[in-house]
Amino acid sequence: MTAAFYVPPNVLPPLLQKFAPLLKRKWFREVVLMPPTISRRRFSNKTEDYGVFEPSQIASIGQLSIYVQDIERSRRWYENLGGLHHSRTCEPEPHPFKPGWSIRCCYMSAADHDECLVLVEERDPDGKVTVPSGLSFFHTAFEVEGNRLEDSLAFAARAKAAGFRPNYGPVRHNGEPPLGDGETGGNVASYYYDPDYNNVEFCAAMDTIENYRARYGDTKGSARA
């Protein structure tokens, strides 16, 4: 199958990808945030200034289905980069909410998560495969085996050795050098575009309710910008 070439407008251009590591430098973040600093609109984005953690009604994300132009091409990408394994590919079936349209589904599993990802070829009533827009989700994230900082870095190193180039990362989403990019969550992450420019994060060591206070105590988020 020949896939149409389409780059969604939210994709980070290669030149900007080269400069993205500057976000790990506090001086660069301060320069970028100078306008709101000068105008006194700047505020903290850190969780201790917001977080009230209580149980929700939800335990986890169970499954995600994304549109792809070519199941085989995408399957290889998720197998080779993410280590996901193929569970099954189904025969075409009616689209669940577009009369006259059809879908074909490929179910992929992660090490501890059965059929967590569905790669979906969508066909219009003329049988033409649609091109994913890239504008329904910003990214989706897989936790890597081990779930430690060093596991995420090892994942990124192996990916690089295998020829996969991240569009961002590895970084840690906090303000701690040398990996911290000033964001929030604590996860150590690398981001890659799949063949349809869906942005996929592989991460580990995200902060939890239990370790958040242990890591930061009563330090206000504004002190860790």
Add this chain to the structure above:
Amino acid sequence: MNAPVGKPIAAAKLQHHVIYVSDLKRSKDFYMKLFDLQFSALNHPDSSAAMRLSNQEMHFFSFGFYHHDLCLVKHHKLKMDNNSMLHFTLVARDRDAFDGIRTRAAAMGIPLRDGRLIASAKTSPRQRAFCLQDPDRHWIEIIEEQHP
């Protein structure tokens, strides 16, 4: 659990998902009211260098264990659509939570669709499921956590 020795590190599980929305307040109200999601952080062009450079604003929500599990993003220059994602599934933490979400959704006037969204998705005789759409017409499937 540490990563297996001598084997390339692979993805263990789907952990969080970040969706585009067109109205952050409307979506935030929807997800917090329907699922009790906990607002855990706000990355804004006036608080985050990355968000300032990318013209985006991101609201983080926790299911109650990780810092974030579901995030809502508004791109201030691009218009979101429903043409790159078919659906995502949220696992209700138990039977009461599943029933509670369904009751709340009905009270909020949200149309419900019984069963799994994709016909070929796995089903088990004991597992219940229903689907609904959020304010941006993202399809959300709710399934009941299966306890052995």
